[in-house]
Amino acid sequence: MSSAARPLIVPTxxxxxxxxxxxxxxxxxxxxxxxxELVPLALRLGLIQGTLRPRLRxxxxxxxxxxHGLAVDLNPPQHxxxxxQIEDLLACRxxxxxxxxxxxxxxxxxxxxxxxxxxxxxxxxxxxxxxGTRNGRVTAAMTLDQxxxxxxxxxxxxxxxxxxxxGCAGLGVGSGASAALVISRITGLPLRELVRSGARMDExxxxxxxTVLHSAHSRHPGSEDPVQALASFGGFEMAVMVxxxxxxxxxxxxxxxxxxSACAALLVASQIAPxxxxxxxxxxxxxxxxxxxxxxxxESAALLALGLESIDGTGTALSWxxxxxxxxxxxxxxxxxxxxxxxxxxAETTPSDxxxxxxxx
Numbered sequence: 001m002s003s004a005a006r007p008l009i010v011p012t013x014x015x016x017x018x019x020x021x022x023x024x025x026x027x028x029x030x031x032x033x034x035x036x037e038l039v040p041l042a043l044r045l046g047l048i049q050g051t052l053r054p055r056l057r058x059x060x061x062x063x064x065x066x067x068h069g070l071a072v073d074l075n076p077p078q079h080x081x082x083x084x085q086i087e088d089l090l091a092c093r094x095x096x097x098x099x100x101x102x103x104x105x106x107x108x109x110x111x112x113x114x115x116x117x118x119x120x121x122x123x124x125x126x127x128x129x130x131x132g133t134r135n136g137r138v139t140a141a142m143t144l145d146q147x148x149x150x151x152x153x154x155x156x157x158x159x160x161x162x163x164x165x166x167g168c169a170g171l172g173v174g175s176g177a178s179a180a181l182v183i184s185r186i187t188g189l190p191l192r193e194l195v196r197s198g199a200r201m202d203e204x205x206x207x208x209x210x211t212v213l214h215s216a217h218s219r220h221p222g223s224e225d226p227v228q229a230l231a232s233f234g235g236f237e238m239a240v241m242v243x244x245x246x247x248x249x250x251x252x253x254x255x256x257x258x259x260x261s262a263c264a265a266l267l268v269a270s271q272i273a274p275x276x277x278x279x280x281x282x283x284x285x286x287x288x289x290x291x292x293x294x295x296x297x298x299e300s301a302a303l304l305a306l307g308l309e310s311i312d313g314t315g316t317a318l319s320w321x322x323x324x325x326x327x328x329x330x331x332x333x334x335x336x337x338x339x340x341x342x343x344x345x346x347a348e349t350t351p352s353d354x355x356x357x358x359x360x361x
Contacts, residue, residue: 009249012047012278021046021330028329041281041303041326048254048279049164053331056254056324058163059105062125062244063089063313064261066113066237068174069135073212075173082172083116085311090123095310097123099317105167107313110157112150113236114172127153129236136181136216142231147239154243158251166248167320169285169313170237170261176288179264181213181233183294186226186267191217194260194290226271234264241265246272249279256319258283259312263294281323283315284308 025039045054067082086109088094100107110125111118115132118124129150133141142150158166170179180194191213196206220232230239242265248255249269257266257280269276282295284302286309295301303319 009246009273009275009279010252011275012044012050014047014050017050017052018043018047020052024052024330024335027335028333032333035329038322038326038329041323042329044281045254045323045327046330049252054327055331056163056165056327059103059165059167059320060161060163061100061105061107061167061169061256061313061316062157063107063109063169063171063311064112064237064241064244065109065171066111066175066235066240067115067132067172068178068235069133069141070137070177070212070216071174072135073137074177074209080173081116082114083118085171086114086118086124089311090121096314096317099314103317103320105317105320107317109171110237110240112153112240125157127157127240129153129240133178133235136178136233137212137219140220140232141178141234142236142239144227144231146236147227147231147234150236150239151243151246154240154245155247156243157240158244158247158253161248161253164252165254165256166244167256167258167283167313167316168241168245168262168265169258169311169316170235170241170265171312172235172237172261175235175237175261176259176290177209177213178233178235179238179260180290181216182229182238182264183260183267184217185220185224185229185233186271187297189293189297193293196290197286197288226268230268234268235261237261238265238268242269242272245269245276245280249273249276253279254323255280256283256316256323257281258285258314258316260288260291260294262312263291263298266298267294281319283319285310285312285315 021043089097097107108123108125111128113129113132129146184191195209238261245255246269266280282300282302303322
């Protein structure tokens with residue numbers, strides 16, 4: 001492939017548009033006073049969509065679900081199963097579906113690799129690759145063929161979505177440990193930093209989890225390639241998310257990333273197409289310390305930190321009004337027609353609907 005070929009995912013950098021967006025937002029601040037973090041958030045939305053007037057349409061929140069063979073070594077038999085968590089979600093016995101409905105977000109659960117068979121019903125997308133991954137302490141969690149099938153499934157899901165917003169969160173017993181293994185292998189971060197959930201985490205529990213994860217880690221010493229690391233340690237939910245994120249970024253969709261599993265998927269996706277991170281904003285549904293470490297690696301922070309300890313995706317639903325408010329700064333606040341600042345020096349940019357001529361907005 002020629003080096004001049006258009007990349008799969010185009011970076012959002014656009015100096016002329018960024019200058020015009022800043023000029024427009026400065027007028028908002030001059031009229032309304034300081035708007036804090038809404039200003040850089042609005043700037044990101046304009047650059048993602050390549051326009052001075054971004055529009056957010058039909059937000060989709062997907063919970064990618066899968067079971068992990070490694071979980072048998074991590075959790076006691078009475079642990080709340082992934083299937084039971086899904087039943088709670090579908091029956092609105094937990095807050096997440098209520099919050100999503102209140103905010104106008106469409107919530108669906110994607111069966112990427114649950115150990116049990118789930119019937120087709122509203123709110124479920126059946127994309128099962130296999131009935132759970134294998135135990136990473138014994139062999140690779142997934143074959144490369146399964147990883148490729150999961151990537152394709154994720155791309156197909158994202159391509160079929162309406163709207164231009166995709167929220168991604170993982171669901172599954174063992175998904176956090178699986179994500180820690182993938183992140184550690186790709187970044188070199190110590191597993192202890194990624195696994196410790198907080199000051200109240202029982203030291204015996206922590207040591208047990210680390211013993212299991214170090215055993216799996218040493219089982220696959222040559223998995224430096226991100227896709228190979230995903231196959232060795234990851235879950236079907238994570239692999240499907242990678243494909244969905246790549247396809248969503250290709251469509252210039254806003255991607256809301258919530259939780260360790262989703263962050264691990266974004267990390268793998270960024271190794272395939274670095275510009276995918278340009279389209280991502282971070283949410284959080286737990287105070288997990290490992291998530292702090294991962295977000296710092298992305299040089300970012302969550303939109304809101306409310307001290308939640310809930311199902312991943314909850315933070316996305318609660319952050320959505322903030323994203324809408326930032327977008328409204330550019331699209332719904334009335335303004336006078338003023339000339340935009342002179343264009344900067346020509347630079348290679350991506351096609352967009354940005355026009356430096358005077359306009360209302």
